[in-house]
Structure formats: structure tokens, C-alpha cells
Amino acid sequence: xxxxxxxxxxxxxxxxxxxxxxxxxxxxxxxxxxxxxxxxxxxxxxxxxxxxxxxxxxxxxxxxxxxxxxxxxxxxxxxxxxxxxxxxxxxxxxxxxxxxxxxxxxxxxxxxxxxxxxxxxxxxxxxxxxxxxxxxxxxxxxxxxxxxxxxxxxxxxxxxxxxxxxxxxxxxxxxxxxxxxxxxxxxxxxxxxxxxxxxxxxxxxxxxxxxxxxxxxxxxxxxxxxxxxxxxxxxxxxxxxxxxxxxxxxxxxxxxxxxxxxxxxxxxxxxxxxxxxxxxxxxxxxxxxxxxxxxxxxxxxxxx
Numbered sequence: 558x559x560x561x562x563x564x565x566x567x568x569x570x571x572x573x574x575x576x577x578x579x580x581x582x583x584x585x586x587x588x589x590x591x592x593x594x595x596x597x598x599x600x601x602x603x604x605x606x607x608x609x610x611x612x613x614x615x616x617x618x619x620x621x622x623x624x625x626x627x628x629x630x631x632x633x634x635x636x637x638x639x640x641x642x643x644x645x646x647x648x649x650x651x652x653x654x655x656x657x658x659x660x661x662x663x664x665x666x667x668x669x670x671x672x673x674x675x676x677x678x679x680x681x682x683x684x685x686x687x688x689x690x691x692x693x694x695x696x697x698x699x700x701x702x703x704x705x706x707x708x709x710x711x712x713x714x715x716x717x718x719x720x721x722x723x724x725x726x727x728x729x730x731x732x733x734x735x736x737x738x739x740x741x742x743x744x745x746x747x748x749x750x751x752x753x754x755x756x757x758x759x760x761x762x763x764x765x766x767x768x769x770x771x772x773x774x775x776x777x778x779x780x781x782x783x784x785x786x787x788x789x790x791x792x793x794x795x796x797x798x799x800x801x802x803x804x805x806x807x808x809x810x811x812x813x814x815x816x817x818x819x820x821x822x823x824x825x826x827x828x829x830x831x832x833x834x835x836x837x838x839x840x841x842x843x844x845x846x847x848x849x850x851x852x853x854x855x856x857x858x859x860x861x
Contacts, residue, residue, distance in 0.1 A: 570765075570766040571766075573706050573710055573766065573768075574709060574710070575648050575705045575706065575709050575710075576703060576705055576706065577651050577703045577704050577705040577706070577768070578650050578651065578705070579650055579651065579652075579653075580640075580642045580649055580650025580651055580652050580660060581649075581650065581660065581661070582652055582654065582658050582659065582660055583658070583659040583660075584658075584659065585631055585632075585633075585656065585657030585658045585659050586657055587659075588627055588628075588630065588631060588659035589628070589631060589657065589659075591627055592624045592625075592627040592628035592631075593624070593628075594624075595620050595621070595623050595624030595627065596621060596624040596625070596628075598620050598624075599617045599618070599619075599620035599621030599623075599624055600617070600621070601617075602614075602616055602617035602620060603617035603618070603621070605617075626662050627659075627662065629662040630659045630660055630661060630662030631657060631658070631659055632652070632657075632658050632659070632660060632666055633656075633657055633658075634652055634653070634654060634655045634656060634658055635655060636655045637655075637670065637671050637672040638653075638655070638668060638669070638670055638671060638672075639651050639652065639653050639668075639669045639670075639671050639701070639704040640652040640660075640666045640667065640668060640669070641666070641667045641669055641704050641705065641708050642660055642661070642664040642665070642666055643664060643665045643667070644661060644663060644664045644665075648705060648708075648709065649661070649664060651669075651704045651705060652666075653671075653704075667708060669701055669704040669707055669708060670701065671700055671701045671702075671704070672700065673698060673699070673700045673772065674698070674699055674700060675696055675697065675698045675699070676696065676697050676699070676718060676719055676722055677694065677695070677696040677777060678694050678695050678696075678719075678722055678723050678726055679694065679723075680692050680693070680694045680778055681693055681694060681723065681726060681727060681730070682782055683727050683730045683731055684731060685730060685731065685733065685734050685735045685745065686731060686732060686733050686734045687734045687735070689734070689735055689781065689782075690781070690782035690784065691730065691735050691745075691779070691780065691781055691782060692778060692779070692780050692781070692782055693726060693730045693745070693776065693778060693779050694726070694776070694777050694778035694779075695722065695726045695756060695774055695775060695776050695777060696774065696775055696777050697718070697722050697757075697760055697771060697773070697774040698771070698772040698773045698774070699718060699764070699769050699770065699771050699772060700769070700770060700772065701714065701768055701769055701770075702768055702769065702770040703768030704768065705768065706766065706767060706768030707767055707768040707769065710766055710767055710768065711766070711767045714764075714767045714768070714769060717764065717767050717769075718764050718767070718769055721760060721763040721764050722760055722764075722774075724763065725756060725759040725760045725763055726756065728759065729745075729752060729755065729756050729759065730745065733745050733748075733752065735779070735781060745776075745779055746779060749776065752776065753774055753775055753776060756774045756776075757771055757773060757774040760774055813837050817837075
């Protein structure tokens with residue numbers, strides 16, 4: 558049973574000014590055909606106006622300009638891509654449908670990729686909850702969920718995700734010890750699943766204001782800093798030796814107890830308390846020793 562995890566750090570962010578909404582979109586192929594017809598019609602009227610007067614030339618010019626304006630409203634949207642539209646600085650909507658589309662030709666159109674991305678932090682050197690210097694790195698998988706907030710709430714949503722990811726990794730690293738000798742305390746090394754879940758949740762809260770959704774995050778590097786790595790390795794080795802010896806002693810005591818019970822149950826030999834103590838001592842030496850024992854054959858009686 559582990560202790561409760563620290564509360565996820567939440568940074569107060571201002572309420573979003575805009576949220577993504579669907580822009581007005583017309584059929585691209587239909588508007589392409591219309592623009593092409595206007596261009597061809599304008600050229601034909603212009604040629605005819607050479608002989609028939611300047612008025613027809615003026616009409617031809619208007620038709621040509623109209624065709625050019627219509628064609629300038631065509632955009633090609635790739636899969637997993639969004640186009641954020643602005644008219645005179647005002648957000649008018651987002652186009653997400655892929656293919657050839659037609660929008661207001663007087664709007665500006667900014668591409669925003671909604672593809673899944675990943676960001677791996679550099680190896681960060683921080684102090685864990687016990688004050689020990691450690692090295693930690695993580696990878697986060699994310700994508701843009703709200704193109705309007707990604708464009709207008711932050712200067713660069715890519716850099717924003719990178720900075721907030723490193724901040725969350727540092728906060729997680731300083732909230733827990735690298736290793737814990739107690740089963741009731743959460744540690745970075747022994748509770749990796751819990752740590753990564755909390756890391757994903759914290760990064761998600763931090764980047765939500767930028768219209769970004771975190772899919773997953775994982776620790777990719779976790780180690781003691783080089784200056785204390787050797788000392789910590791010796792401590793871990795000592796802990797492993799103690800744990801192994803404890804397991805051996807527990808097993809040896811059980812085997813000795815079973816041997817005494819079997820001897821008494823089958824009446825193999827009657828042992829007084831002193832001889833039982835001697836037998837227990839000899840068995841524990843044999844079972845717990847780290848070297849092979851040399852047997853001594855008693856050619857006399859049991860008590861000589």
C-alpha cells in the first residue's frame with residue numbers, strides 16, 4: 558500500500574479568448590470550374606471587345622478579375638491538417654476537411670498540423686525528494702486538439718509544449734525519491750506506472766490552454782547522477798545482500814524446524830535439549846554458510 562501522491566501542480570491560466578469552430582467552406586472542384594469558366598469567358602469577351610468597343614473590354618476585365626478572385630479562394634487541405642482562417646485580424650473559423658476546398662478569398666489561412674507528435678526532453682539533472690541528484694528524461698506523445706487556441710493563446714504551441722513538459726518532469730522528479738526501502742512510499746524507480754500516469758496528467762493540465770491533448774508520456778532515462786552513482790550502487794548491493802541473507806535464514810529455520818519435527822515424529826533418535834541445540838547450530842551453519850562445509854564423522858557415541 559503506497560502513500561498518497563502529491564497533488565498535481567496546476568498553474569492558473571487565463572480563460573481562452575477563442576475556441577475552434579467550423580469555417581464556411583464550399584466545394585473546391587465546383588468553384589474551380591466556375592473560376593475557369595470566368596477566366597475563359599473574360600478572355601473571349603476581351604478578344605471580342607477589340608472590335609466592338611471599350612465597354613465590352615471593361616466587362617471582360619471585370620469577369621477576369623472575378624475569376625481570379627474566385628480561384629484565389631481555393632485551398633488544398635492535407636489529411637490531419639487544419640487551416641485557421643482570419644479576416645481583417647479576426648478569427649473566422651477552421652477548415653479540417655481534407656481535399657480541395659474553397660473559402661473566402663479575402664481571408665488569411667495558416668496551416669496547423671494536427672498529426673501526432675512526440676517530444677523527448679533532454680536529460681535533466683535535478684534533486685529527488687531525498688535531496689539526491691538524479692538524471693531524468695521523458696518522452697510525451699501529443700497532438701493539437703483545438704487549432705484556434707494553439708494559434709492565438711500562445712506564441713508557439715510547439716515551444717510551449719516543450720517547456721511545460723520539462724517543467725512537469727522536474728516537478729515529478731523533486732516530489733518523489735529515486736528509490737525507497739519502504740513498501741509504503743512511492744518511488745520513481747519502483748512505481749514507474751504510477752509516476753508516468755501522474756506525469757501525463759500534469760503535462761495535460763499545463764498544455765490544455767494551448768489546445769493540446771497529451772496522449773501518453775513515459776520516462777526514458779532515470780539514474781543517479783555520476784558523482785553519487787557508485788555510492789548508491791554500493792548501497793543497493795548491500796540492501797540486496799541483506800535481503801538475500803534474510804530469505805536464506807528464513808528458509809533455513811523452516812528446514813531445521815521440519816527436520817526436528819520429522820525426527821520426533823518417526824522416533825529416529827531421542828535428543829535432549831542440549832543435543833537439539835547442537836543439531837540446530839550445525840544445520841544452520843550448513844544451510845546459511847556461503848562456503849561448502851566439511852563434514853566431521855563421529856565414530857563414537859552420540860555424546861562423545
